[in-house]
Amino acid sequence: MKDQFVVPARVKRTSFVLMGIGLLTLLIGIFAFHGEHGSTRLWAGLLQNSTFFLLVTLASAFFIGATTLAHGGWQIVFRRIPEAISMAVPVLGLILFVILMLIVFTGQEHIYHWVNAEHVKHDEILSWKAAFLNKGMFTAFAVVTIGAWIFFVMKLRKMSIEEDGWDLSAASGRRIVWRNTVWCGGFIVVYSLTVGSTTPWLWLMSIDAHWYSTMYSWYTFVSSWVSGIALIILFLVYLKRNGYLPMVNEEHLHDLGKFAFGFSIFWTYLWFSQYMLIWYANMPEEIVYFKPRVWGEWRPIFFLNLLINFITPLLYLMKRDTKRNYSSMVFISIVILFGHWLDFWQMVGPGTYKHLVFPWYEAGIGAGFVGVIIFVVTNQLTKAALVPKNHPYLKESIIHHT
Amino acid sequence: MAVKNFVVASFSDEAVLFPAVKKVRTAGYKLHDVYTPFPVHGLDHAMGLRETSLHTAGFIYGITGTTTALSCMSWVFNSDWPMNIGGKPHFPLPAFIPITFELTVLFSAVGMVLTFCYLCQLAPFVKKHIFNPRQTDDKFVMVIEVTAKTNAEELKRFLVSAGGEDVNEQRVESGWWFGRFDREDRLFETKVEAVNA
Numbered sequence: 001m002k003d004q005f006v007v008p009a010r011v012k013r014t015s016f017v018l019m020g021i022g023l024l025t026l027l028i029g030i031f032a033f034h035g036e037h038g039s040t041r042l043w044a045g046l047l048q049n050s051t052f053f054l055l056v057t058l059a060s061a062f063f064i065g066a067t068t069l070a071h072g073g074w075q076i077v078f079r080r081i082p083e084a085i086s087m088a089v090p091v092l093g094l095i096l097f098v099i100l101m102l103i104v105f106t107g108q109e110h111i112y113h114w115v116n117a118e119h120v121k122h123d124e125i126l127s128w129k130a131a132f133l134n135k136g137m138f139t140a141f142a143v144v145t146i147g148a149w150i151f152f153v154m155k156l157r158k159m160s161i162e163e164d165g166w167d168l169s170a171a172s173g174r175r176i177v178w179r180n181t182v183w184c185g186g187f188i189v190v191y192s193l194t195v196g197s198t199t200p201w202l203w204l205m206s207i208d209a210h211w212y213s214t215m216y217s218w219y220t221f222v223s224s225w226v227s228g229i230a231l232i233i234l235f236l237v238y239l240k241r242n243g244y245l246p247m248v249n250e251e252h253l254h255d256l257g258k259f260a261f262g263f264s265i266f267w268t269y270l271w272f273s274q275y276m277l278i279w280y281a282n283m284p285e286e287i288v289y290f291k292p293r294v295w296g297e298w299r300p301i302f303f304l305n306l307l308i309n310f311i312t313p314l315l316y317l318m319k320r321d322t323k324r325n326y327s328s329m330v331f332i333s334i335v336i337l338f339g340h341w342l343d344f345w346q347m348v349g350p351g352t353y354k355h356l357v358f359p360w361y362e363a364g365i366g367a368g369f370v371g372v373i374i375f376v377v378t379n380q381l382t383k384a385a386l387v388p389k390n391h392p393y394l395k396e397s398i399i400h401h402t
Numbered sequence: 403m404a405v406k407n408f409v410v411a412s413f414s415d416e417a418v419l420f421p422a423v424k425k426v427r428t429a430g431y432k433l434h435d436v437y438t439p440f441p442v443h444g445l446d447h448a449m450g451l452r453e454t455s456l457h458t459a460g461f462i463y464g465i466t467g468t469t470t471a472l473s474c475m476s477w478v479f480n481s482d483w484p485m486n487i488g489g490k491p492h493f494p495l496p497a498f499i500p501i502t503f504e505l506t507v508l509f510s511a512v513g514m515v516l517t518f519c520y521l522c523q524l525a526p527f528v529k530k531h532i533f534n535p536r537q538t539d540d541k542f543v544m545v546i547e548v549t550a551k552t553n554a555e556e557l558k559r560f561l562v563s564a565g566g567e568d569v570n571e572q573r574v575e576s577g578w579w580f581g582r583f584d585r586e587d588r589l590f591e592t593k594v595e596a597v598n599a
Contacts, residue, residue, distance in 0.1 A: 276496045282488075318461070320453075401443045 022368010059228020
């Protein structure tokens with residue numbers, strides 16, 4: 001039984017090549033986009049990709065938290081995968097923090113209008129919001145949020161590895177369940193107060209600072225959560241295909257597929273709830289968000305978004321057989337990840353650089369982040385056995401039957 | 403429907419039931435059904451039942467609901483009685499979506515329940531024979547049809563050796579008929595009558 005993962009040279013090379021592409025694109029971007037309006041796209045591309053990939057990796061920690069709190073047993077056999085993915089949060093969190101601070105403190109007012117104090121003074125809506133939406137609050141929220149995420153993912157990971165050294169007894173089993181439940185409970189509270197509310201307001205919704213939507217945070221959360229499931233599936237199938245995780249089978253894949261199916265529909269539900277109320281009320285201060293997206297240049301992306309993220313998973317994942325087939329799950333996971341990357345693109349793009357462009361720069365930066373994730377996650381997978389052998393629910397996971 | 407002979411065995415443990423089902427199938431006996439007090443994971447595979455088509459039926463009912471909702475609303479608001487509601491277009495798709503969704507769910511849910519009842523032959527006043535009243539309580543009840551080739555005595559000994567308890571033979575109606583349980587079978591007062599136990 002192959003229980004210890006070794007990073008193949010090919011994977012390491014791929015991750016370096018992708019990171020190289022990212023850096024190269026960034027360099028080209030710095031030279032191609034400069035000046036007052038030109039640098040907007042430079043920052044928007046960085047903001048879009050770093051937020052998206054950070055939230056996607058953080059969704060793995062949410063996966064651990066939610067399944068643990070639900071006393072789920074089925075995920076134990078591959079739990080080390082979401083754990084390893086969540087260890088990319090410290091790296092991506094620091095990258096995002098640097099990007100956010102640069103945007104705010106170098107005064108990139110084409111990304112966030114509200115960083116310009118002079119502008120806020122003459123703007124009624126923004127001056128009302130200034131108590132919340134200012135540089136100090138933004139920085140404080142970023143520090144607390146990213147700091148708390150890093151603390152919790154490191155804590156959960158450390159506990160899980162530590163438990164491998166314990167004995168296999170009822171007493172230690174009870175202790176594993178108890179302390180995982182407590183720490184996951186803490187994490188879920190932090191996660192829901194950040195990703196479920198303030199984080200998307202500050203990082204993404206404040207791009208369109210005059211506009212507000214109560215659905216926005218949930219919508220962002222589900223977008224990252226369903227992509228997070230897709231990322232877990234990709235790593236799971238990769239390890240399975242290379243002869244690791246012999247105890248993972250179609251049953252586990254099937255349940256992950258159900259998650260991807262269900263939350264694709266839930267994403268659409270939130271997307272529609274946000275869209276329909278604004279469409280129905282038809283008030284100028286609200287439709288300003290959808291104007292460039294539905295009736296402007298971004299119209300094709302807007303409908304492509306719905307096609308890729310709703311129609312495709314709905315029809316494709318409906319059948320049992322596609323959810324139990326490794327190749328078809330790889331295909332749909334890539335589609336979902338690409339679709340939600342596109343979703344984040346249309347959240348950031350129309351509010352910043354306005355015009356629909358071919359996203360070569362955004363895709364290049366995205367490739368860089370994918371490289372970072374592959375590098376960090378494969379490295380983390382080598383740091384512990386692939387199956388947490390002392391977990392009391394391990395047997396339940398092995399004999400799992402959907 | 404026809405009156406047939408059945409050999410009935412009860413099991414108190416899944417761990418005994420599964421190997422017994424396997425033995426009965428490999429021995430070539432005609433398994434009529436296995437009645438359990440709760441859904442048993444994997445029993446359908448062990449019995450060799452085919453995958454249900456209920457979900458395909460559900461999908462068809464669902465798209466029927468979608469089509470009904472969209473075509474009915476667009477007929478009403480475009481050709482039968484066009485109205486100006488808040489200056490919205492006559493075919494306001496976003497406003498139609500909630501009702502379309504509801505009708506999709508309603509059609510597929512009701513359709514699937516009715517199909518399920520039809521497949522299981524469940525309806526008011528439709529009555530089927532209960533082989534052992536404890537099948538809804540704490541026993542797994544395996545029923546094997548006695549065909550022309552089956553030696554009932556041998557089958558009974560076989561079931562006892564496979565761990566079956568309370569093995570008996572019953573000559574009963576195999577399908578459904580109209581009747582009422584409370585009138586005809588005083589289930590929990592009288593013991594099930596065995597033909598030649």
